Amino acid sequence: MSEAIEVDISDLPGVGPATKAKLEAGGITTILDLAASTVNELVDNLNITDETAHNLIFESQRILKEKGYLEKDLVSAQELYDRRAKMVRCTTYSNNLDKLFLGGIETQAVTEFYGEFGSGKTQICHTLCISSQLPIEEHGLAGNVLYVDTESTFRPERIAQIAKTRNMDVDKILENIHVAKVYNASHLELIVKALGGLIQQNNIKLVVVDSIISLHRAEFVGRGTLSERQQKLNAIMHRLKRIAEIYNIAIVITNQVQASPDTFFGDPTKAAGGNIIGHASTYRVYLRKAGQERKAIMIDSPCHPYGDTNFVITEGGIGDPDETKKTIPSWKKVPEKAVRKAASSKESDDDKDSEE
Numbered sequence: 001m002s003e004a005i006e007v008d009i010s011d012l013p014g015v016g017p018a019t020k021a022k023l024e025a026g027g028i029t030t031i032l033d034l035a036a037s038t039v040n041e042l043v044d045n046l047n048i049t050d051e052t053a054h055n056l057i058f059e060s061q062r063i064l065k066e067k068g069y070l071e072k073d074l075v076s077a078q079e080l081y082d083r084r085a086k087m088v089r090c091t092t093y094s095n096n097l098d099k100l101f102l103g104g105i106e107t108q109a110v111t112e113f114y115g116e117f118g119s120g121k122t123q124i125c126h127t128l129c130i131s132s133q134l135p136i137e138e139h140g141l142a143g144n145v146l147y148v149d150t151e152s153t154f155r156p157e158r159i160a161q162i163a164k165t166r167n168m169d170v171d172k173i174l175e176n177i178h179v180a181k182v183y184n185a186s187h188l189e190l191i192v193k194a195l196g197g198l199i200q201q202n203n204i205k206l207v208v209v210d211s212i213i214s215l216h217r218a219e220f221v222g223r224g225t226l227s228e229r230q231q232k233l234n235a236i237m238h239r240l241k242r243i244a245e246i247y248n249i250a251i252v253i254t255n256q257v258q259a260s261p262d263t264f265f266g267d268p269t270k271a272a273g274g275n276i277i278g279h280a281s282t283y284r285v286y287l288r289k290a291g292q293e294r295k296a297i298m299i300d301s302p303c304h305p306y307g308d309t310n311f312v313i314t315e316g317g318i319g320d321p322d323e324t325k326k327t328i329p330s331w332k333k334v335p336e337k338a339v340r341k342a343a344s345s346k347e348s349d350d351d352k353d354s355e356e
């Protein structure tokens with residue numbers, strides 16, 4: 001949707017060569033980048049006055065609203081509905097997970113996966129790198145991928161394995177994945193600022209950030225730095241959400257967990273990063289190990305019902321548990337007689353099974 005924007009930054013009122021150079025130095029090369037910026041970012045990082053920053057952002061957002069790329073201040077539900085109609089869903093290759101997302105990972109949204117080590121966050125990201133390249137008719141996004149790797153866990157050989165298992169052209173799949181290796185928090189902030197340009201230049205339809213928090217968590221240690229860390233994470237999340245909407249792309253982030261000592265009942269783990277990440281993510285899914293399988297739980301969504309499902313990690317990436325290996329969780333065990341009756345009934349359906 002971004003290819004139709006012909007307005008250049010220098011066409012905006014008050015933008016001369018000096019301001020243009022300052023913006024470009026900060027990674028802002030299009031009015032889409034500008035519209036996704038915050039006043040504080042421009043003032044603090046680019047030495048632009050408060051008034052100019054306000055005007056530039058206001059003006060770029062006005063143009064984008066006029067052209068239908070951004071929602072107007074007041075829009076009819078019909079317009080919103082039409083905009084949502086442009087949303088595309090990308091398969092995860094697991095029917096169960098797709099069902100949990102009512103069809104797959106959405107564009108115009110930030111989807112967060114959080115869970116403990118080995119719960120499958122990186123494996124889901126790797127799988128999406130392949131499925132998102134499928135044509136729209138095959139439930140892909142028909143575009144390329146930008147993988148922001150903050151933990152050095154991106155493995156091209158794993159991509160090759162998944163693609164090969166699925167009889168896809170391995171070289172082509174690998175060529176279409178652009179990897180940004182990020183080593184510190186400010187580098188991540190810079191990459192996120194430059195996302196607009198990268199997305200446009202490389203026909204990106206899926207951005208993965210694995211993980212969103214590890215670098216900030218490692219660099220901002222101690223209570224005294226918490227508010228600065230949260231401010232920075234907030235700016236990153238705010239920008240990711242805007243970018244997903246403006247460019248109609250899917251953004252998937254992973255997050256770590258932390259212990260929640262005030263929990264007396266139930267699972268004492270919660271997502272790291274506090275409310276800032278949770279509020280800015282459109283969908284928040286908690287992943288847990290469940291024996292050989294993994295459980296995905298929809299924790300927060302504006303439109304999905306609360307739900308959970310199981311998936312597995314295989315050579316082909318993410319998949320569904322083998323029907324024959326399905327077990328009934330102990331808390332849901334039913335008397336032997338009822339199980340036999342259910343097994344003989346022709347009405348037993350898959351949907352009920354996968355909901356566990």
Ligand SMILES: Nc1ncnc2c1ncn2[C@@H]1O[C@H](COP(=O)(O)OP(=O)(O)OP(=O)(O)O)[C@@H](O)[C@H]1O
Pocket residue numbers: 115116117118119120121122123124151153161313314315
């Ligand atoms: N080729 C494969 N075939 C089957 N299972 C695999 C394969 N590769 C990885 N796995 C499984 O994936 C698990 C690792 O999952 P993943 O790397 O996605 O965890 P994570 O949630 O990203 O953890 P972390 O928080 O450490 O980053 C391994 O424990 C292994 O069980």
Ligand SMILES: [Mg+2]
Pocket residue numbers: 121122123151153210
């Ligand atoms: Mg990982």
